[in-house]
Structure formats: structure tokens, C-alpha cells
Amino acid sequence: MKTFITLDNVKRRNIPENLQSDDNRYSESLVEHFLALYTKPGNIVLDMFVGLGTTLFVAEEMGRIPYGIEYDEARYKYVRSHLVNKENLTHGDSRKLSTFNLPEIDFSMTSPPYMMKEHAENPLTAYTQPGTYHRYLDELQAVFTQLKPMLKLDAYVVVEVSNLRGNGVTTLAWDVGRALSRVLRFEGEVVVGWRGEDEGEGTYGHDHSYCLVFTNSK
Template identity: 40%
Template sequence: MERVLKISADELVAERPEAGFEDVHFTQALVREVLEQYSSVGDVVLDPFAGYGTTLVVSHQMGRKPVGVELLPERAALIRQRLGSNGVVIEGDARQLHRLEIGQVDLCLTSPPYMSAVDHPQNPLTGYSTLDGDYSTYLDELLRVFLAVKDCLRDAGYLVINAANIRTGDVVTPLAWDIAHMLRPHLAFRGETYLQWDRPLDFISGDYCLVFQKLR
């Protein structure tokens, strides 16, 4: 991938399945870039935080086999509506990925629900539905999710994570860098692409795609 990729905010808004889905993190153009670089036609593409299904829908359009895991029932139902019979959508908790019988995959492209290190009692990994949020625990649980992804990846397969560094007042949570740091002992870090939004959000300090590879 290019080291800098220009992203359109209007494109993101236009692609939302329904109005008000502000937590859709990336555009279909970004998914196409990743799929073209790190997968081939017929490959299995996993998104363990499937959200509204952007990764899965584009994967199908490009001749890949999409597999997604989504915690919230209404979102899982929406993805099934968008995909029809053209993929596998599991309603479940990504933290239980090792129990979900995903099988082997060639690429994982995902964007986990974000959390800042300050002023964030809502737990992203429960769909922000509980107030037991703790940043260190959140990172530990993300690590377990991505280690389960590693177990699903074929040798030389890729894990691509869209993650941002988050601004809360004067404090910046280096979420992208924290994810990269915790995964480096487990997967080969192949670099990052900076996502240059034409209209950056105030709470985003920097937005990135982090690329990791499972060694043979």
C-alpha cells in the first residue's frame, strides 16, 4: 500500500448503510486497496469486528470469501441482509474467536471499537453497553483477539488493522501505537499507511492502517 492514502469524508457518509451510523470507521475504497495488496480472488477474508459489514461486502464484490463476527444482533442482521448468502456472519463476541470455528483465513482486515485512556468508562468490547471500561484491560483483550486471529491465519497471511490515535482534550491516547507495540512480538510488522482525511475529525490525532504478517 501507499504510505499515505487520501480518504474522503463525504464518501464515508454516502456509504453508510443507514443515516446515523457515525462509527463506521473506513471507506470501501480503503477496503479495496487492502484487498488488492494483501489477498487474491478466492481468498478467505475475516473481520472479527464486522460492524456494518464494509469489509465483508467489498470482499464479496471482489471475489473473496467473507467471514465476519459481530457482537450486536441488529448489526449482524444488517450484514446478513447486505450479503445475502454470499458470506458467513457469526453473531458473537470477538473475544471468544478461538471457540467460533472460523477455520483458516488468508487475510484479516478489521477496525476494533476505539477507546481512549482517559474519561472513557464505557467498555468498547461490550458494545459500549457497560461501564467497566479500563484501557489496560481493553488492550489485553484486544491482544487475545488478535492472537486468535493469528491462529486462524494461513502461513504468510496478513492482519491489517485500522486504528487511530485519539485526542481527549489535551491528552492523546496512542491507540494505534499501543496496538503495534503489543503485536510486534507475535507477528511481523510490515509497516503503516497514514490515512489522510480531507476533513479530519477533531478527536482523531492520526489515523492508520497497521500491517502485520504471520511468518511461515
């Protein structure tokens, strides 16, 4: 596994104005990298935190079959309107993943909503309900616990996450890695150096992020 890659921090797709203020997409090139590595045409690709749809759009472009869940209605509507496989996108809460009717998954790639340790709103409710950092990590782990039986035995799971500079540093990448390692087998991290990112907001004070790679062999 190549453990350090450098990519341009460029998003090719234009998004509507009402969604631009909270544009936390990863680049299409990141999804292309992992889809080329771990999937083949016709594979089922799942993103439990669809956001603005990068995983699903690139999967479709590369001849994979995308499935996804998104909590936020405006994002859901935007992604659905541009997806060919519209019926594969669910407007819902991934904390209830096991209740959705999904096929066997060949590969999953996602970036969950992030939380700083000092914050008090639960990102898994679009920050509308109170929450603690520990509860957030527990709930995130529970999503992947539900994912595990849906995965093919040889499936890979890639989770993009950063440590966060705020009031000190929230070691989100380490903490998510530890939490998900209780459920899936951790194969290692890929450090992604972002060209054109000058320690800006987009990468939470860093010019790199991590892709944590797991397999379903635990």
C-alpha cells in the same frame, strides 16, 4: 509498501436511519486498496469487528469470501440482510474467536472499537461493562492471539486505528501496534490521509488514520 495514501472520506453505501447516529465505518476505498494489495479472488477474508460491514461487502464485491463477527445485534442483522454469504457472519464476541468454526484465513482487515485512556467502559462489550484502557489492550491482544493459528502462513493482517484527541491524546495507534506486535510480526504502518475530513469527529480529531500491517511470520 506504499506508506502514505490519500483517499476520499466517502462511504458509498446508504445505511438505515437507526444505525446512522453511530456510523464509524471506514471507506470502501480503503478496503479495496488492501484487498488489491494482499489478496486474490477466492481468498478467505475475515473481519473480527464487522461493524456496518465494509470489509465484508467490499470483499464480496471483489470476489473474495467474507467471514466476520459482530457483537451488536442491530449491526449484525443489517449486515447479514445485505450479505450474499449470510452464513459466514456470526453474531458473537470476538474475544471467543477460537470457539467459532472458521476456515483457514488468507487475510484479515479490521478496525476495532476504540477506547480513550480516560474512559471507564469496555468497548469490547459495546461499552456496557466497566473496563480500563490496559484491560482493553490486553483483551484486544488476546483476540489476535486466537487469530494467529487460524491464519495461513503467508497471511497479512491490517488493523485500522487512530490516535484519539480527548482529554489529551490517547496514543491508541501506538498502543495497539505495540500490543499486537507481541503476537504478529509488525511490517509497518500506512498513513491514510482523509480528503474531505476537516479534523472532524469521524477521525477523532485527525484528518489521517493508520493502517497497521502485520504478517503471520513471527
